[in-house]
Amino acid sequence: MTDKTQNQMWGGRFAAGPDAIMEAINASIGFDQRMAAQDIAGSRAHAAMLGATGIISDSDAAAIQKGLLTVLSEIEAGDFPFSTALEDIHMNVESRLKEIIGEPAGRLHTGRSRNDQVATDFKLWVRDQLDAADGAIVALMKALLGQAEAGADWVMPGFTHLQVAQPVTWGHHMMAYVEMLGRDLGRMRDARARMNTCPLGTAALAGTSFPIDRDMTASALGFDAPAANSLDAVSDRDFALEFLGASSICAMHLSRLAEELVIWSSAQFRFVTLSDRFSTGSSIMPQKKNPDAAELIRAKVGRIMGANVGLMMVMKGLPLTYSKDMQEDKEQVFDAADNLMLALAAMEGMVRDMTANRDHLAAAAGSGFSTATDLADWLVRVLGLPFRDAHHITGALVAMAEGKGCDLPDLTVEDMQSVHAQISAEVFDVLGVQNSVNSRISYGGTAPDQVRLQIARWEEVLG
Secondary structure (H helix, E strand, C coil): CCHHHHHHHHCCCCCCCCCHHHHHHHCCHHHHHHHHHHHHHHHHHHHHHHHHCCCCCHHHHHHHHHHHHHHHHHHHHCCCCCCHHHCCHHHHHHHHHHHHHCHHHHHCCCCCCHHHHHHHHHHHHHHHHHHHHHHHHHHHHHHHHHHHHHCCCCEEEEEECCEEEEEEEHHHHHHHHHHHHHHHHHHHHHHHHHHCEECCCCCCCCCCCCCCCHHHHHHHCCCCEECCCHHHHHHCCHHHHHHHHHHHHHHHHHHHHHHHHHHHCCCCCCCEECCHHHCECCCCCCCCCECHHHHHHHHHHHHHHHHHHHHHHHHCCCCCCCCHHHHHHHHHHHHHHHHHHHHHHHHHHHHHHCEECHHHHHHHHCCCCCCHHHHHHHHHHHHCCCHHHHHHHHHHHHHHHHHHCCCHHHCCHHHHHCCCCCCCHHHHHHHCHHHHHHHCCCCCCCCHHHHHHHHHHHHHHHC
16 A cells, blocks of 8 residues: 555645554554444445435445445455555445445545544444343353252352351352343343444534434444434443443453362362363373363453453543544453453353262261351240350350361250250251251242242243
8 A cells, every 4th residue: 555545545634654653553454354344334324324315326325335245245255455554444444445336435434534433333343242242141141040950959068268158059059150140141231221322423523514314324223322412422432341341240250150160170179070171181190180261261350351441541531532542442342352252151161061069069068067057046046045145055066066076966965955955856957958958948048949939030031
C-alpha cells in the first residue's frame, strides 16, 4: 500500500504518510479483523437505510450490499488481503469494496464516522460473546445438576476453614455452584439488556445532518433502540467493562470449583476421580495423574481480571468523546472472552466426566466430630438447655472423645452422662451423618428433599 493510497484514505489534510513506527502503533487490523462479520453487518444495515431514505440511490445501495457480501465471503474463506497500511477493519473492508464495485463504495460512509462504526462493531461483537457465554454457563449448570441429581443423598463433609464442619450432601455441594453460576448467568443477561442500544448514526460525536433513520438500522442489527446521546454513544465502553466484570466473577467461581477438584482428586482426599481426558501424567513419576485442566482453569481468572483492570485504566481519564486510547479496548476483551469460553468448556467436560467416590465421601463425612452441632442442637431441643450451655457440654464431650481416640458416636451413654446426667440413648439418633443431613430440612438446607427441590427449580428455569 503506497503513501498516496494512505493519504487518500485520510483525505487531503496530510501531505505525507506516517513512517513505519507511526504505522505500527496506529494500526489495529492485526486484532480488530476479528470484528469483520460485525463490521460488514453494520455496513449492510447502514447501506440499506441510506437507500431506503433516498440518501443514496437504490442501485448504489444494492451494489454496496452485494459487494459487502463478496468481501465477507473472501474473509471467511481466508482469501482477504488485510493491510496494516489501511489501519483497521473498517478501512480494509471499504478499500476492498471499492476495488470490487468502484465509485458507489465511496457513498457507504455517508452519515457515519469510524467512531460510531467501531462502537457499533464492538457492541455487536461483545453481544455475541455474551450470548456465547450464556450458552456455555447453562451447559455447565446442567452438568452440575446431573451430578447433584445422582448424589442428592450421598453424604460428604462440609467445610469451613477447610476443616470438617458438618455433614452435607454431594448434591447440595454441587448445587452451591449452580447458584453461583446462576448469578453469573443473570449478570451476562443483565449486561446484554443494558448494552443493547445502537451507536450507528451518531457519526463522529454530534450526529449527522443527513436525514438518516436510526431506528431502521438499530432494528436491522437487533438492537432495542438507537443510543440517545451521540457524545455518550461514541465514547461508551461500559458494555465491554460490564462483560469483563461479569466474566471476572464467573472465572473466579470456576477457579473455586477448580481448586476443590484439585484437592478432591488428590490421594489424600480421593473424593472424585477425574477422567483421563482432563488429566495428564508426569514425565518422571509414573503413578501421577495430574489435574492440569483444573489448574489451568484456576489460573484463567488472572488473565480475565487483568483485562478488566486494564480496560478500566484505559478509560478512566478520557475526556469526551473519542480518543485514540480507545483502540486499546479490544485486545484484552478478545483475550478475556477466549479464555472464559475455554474455561467454561473445560469445566463442563470435567464435571460431566468426573466420578464422585461415594464411599470415600461417606467415610470423610463422619470424621472430625462433624455431628457435634447436631448433638448441641439435641441438647437444646430435647433437654431445653440454653444453646451456650449446650455448646459447652458438647465441647466437653468432643474433648472426651478426642482423649479416647474415638468419634462422638463411639462414646457410651455413661460417658456422656458423666458430663450431663440427663443425656439419654436417644442422642445416638442424631449422631449419624445420614440422620444429620436428613434433619437439615430448612429451605436451602442440605436435606436430600431440599436438594431435589432446588434441582427441580433449576431444571425448570433452564429448560
